[in-house]
Amino acid sequence: MYPTTGLYECFIWIYRFSLVFCFSLIVSCSGKSCSDKHKKDELSAAVEPMVLDPPVLLEKEHTAQQNNKSKRTDEQNLDVSDELELSRKGVKNIKRVAKVAEYKQAIVLLHGLARISSDFNAMIAILEKRFPHATIVALKSVNKDSNNQKSASLSSKLSIKQQARLAYEEIKAKIPFGSHLILVGHSQGGLRALVVAKEYEARLKRECAITIEQLITIGTPWKGAPIFQHIKRAKTFNEKFRKIAITLDKIQPNYSKTVRGYFFKKAPELAKHHPKVYGKAAPLFMKFGQIDGIADLDPESDFIRNYVVSSLKEVDWPITAIAGVLTDFSELFDTFQYPISAKALTELNVTYAELIGGNPNSEHDMLLPVATQHAEGLVTRNFKRIKVYGTCHGNKVGVSVKRGISELNNKAVIEKVTESIEETFYEYKEEKEEVVVEQGVEATPAA
Template identity: 30%
Template sequence: MSYIFYRFPLVLFFLFLFPNFVQGKLDKRQSNTLIILFHGLGNHAASFNTMKEKLEQAFPAVSVVALSSVEGMKSISLSIEEQSAINFEELSTKVEDLAQKSIILIGHSQGGLRAYAFLRKYEHLNIKGLVALATPWEGVPGARVDAEMLAHHLTVPVLNDLRELSLDLGYAQTDLEKQLILNVQDNQSVCLFPGGKDLIEGSAFLREVKKSLPNVPIPILAIGGGQTDFSALLTSRKRYRFKALNDMYTFFVVGKKHLNQYHDMQIPLYSQHAFNMLPKAKCNFKRVLIKDAFHSTHVLKIPVPKYKSMLEHPAVLHAVIQFAKTIVK
């Protein structure tokens, strides 16, 4: 200790007398930081409740705002560009001195693309980073599945798996079969609206994303889920393989052209990680895979096990907080 003091007497003297100085500087920097949360398609700001709470605990002086101006049907009926403009108007009324803030954007699913559109549209803001959670950078191949395709693939083995899963979960035998049919019908309807059209592979919006993404200067963290097994929805220890159902569902979500078969029950991993848009690794575009994370809180109508959905998974929360720490230094 005497040697250290001899070499650095003024530094140690300063730290001993002013133990709160460093923390004070950190608090001041945090108080000027704003984290903005963008919910997914058809969802609500409340979907971020757990993540918002964890962020506020990790960064007590940081302002965390979950945007609510395009909740529900607005995120479907409006284009992503229109939604980002409405989000900006909302934010401008909620946050004073917005242009003076250091900003971190966090978006889930369609909200990740809305956050990206926000980043591109409002370049005058001091945006320091973007976290994209299960974001369909390259679109949602599942949008191509219609009633005819579904009927063709509802083979006897698939129906047997669906009925086994339905019974194991305490539903009537044909409940999940009916729910799958309803889901396909709903998805086809959503794709008729601007917010849904923007998510279709090759849409005009996604073509613009493909052009601009390689040139974005700020750090982006793309967190993807890789849960492909329906047996993970069972809370009991019983494990039925559901191979036919898993294979069919993976084909619907991913498409047969892609070698990487990971998905999160809604979006293929290659899309979540923008593999084809950024085939070569970029130092400011980081990819993280959480293998057991589901896209949302339900698959069909089945509740996802606690803490396994993208916005509540402990590994996802940890990755988000660590990324934020690199900015709120």
């Protein structure tokens, strides 16, 4: 009886003490200083300061421009597959951390000769998902007139240096102040990007606080396009081309005529029937025909032999050169029915490789050999080389190729571009748990 009564009274005292403690806590938190503190804490997360520094203003403006894109935080987990792979290696809690503030990230895309900015649509769709806060712009200043297929584009008419000037003006107009910029160029666009970086980097930094971080090229002829050498040597070309003309016509009627036009954009029939006349007239046309953008791609041009070669020795920013490789005609078309023998197909592929790259074993993307896409033999700095097999230079090799194998629509190429950008803008860090160790006490994670 007595022990029970004592326990009951103990519970009564604990209950009364709890009421007093709660009441005193409420009273102490109802004062002006405490309530002001809580209000201040609540407002600090919801209200921006009235006086903003320029970078903050830029961030707010850029956020408004990007409101149609999906949102991501500055740090986010890896994909599930990546997390599983890392967990197998004993690494956990990997976070994607922005090395460059996301509102300052910018990507500019430069298309190739006689092409248009919309060529990058498939790549842009992927980049917008991977880098939702970045400013992504495909330049239009030297677009081909899509409404007039016979008109010459500015990428053909103007020299690559003149094109770069237009690109610089467009970048100034479209890229936010203070951005960190990655240039992505396809084919001739890669050389245009080189000139932008070399000639206008200082001005962009001085005038717009824009910093060029990296140059990524896809199928760019760093040593020029050897295909232009055939314009001067039409007779030699004809001798080799006759070996494969019949085979090409078996694949598709009159396909040899179409492929010949792929090599000789101007007057291919004249090159076929009167090669000597063509050989003498073509260089004059290249020089005086208002096609400076094409003439610059000749391996023997001053632009390639002097400007590009010297520039690659001096660059201060990293270059990633992606080369496409596709050397088999049977992989080009959906409707290819193998109407030719395996021997004829082999001869076709070998002869075509010799026409494109100078030797039967050269790797190429159906227009440019890997040797020029990778600037092989040239002195380079900060130059990374990547090959992507199963992709060709453009969406046509005389006629349209099957979907997904042209370089700008190829998933593997786009992934390599994305990975290169990722390495520049982000890093992955492991979050380690802090451990508190006290003498004589078992180590436990800190609260």
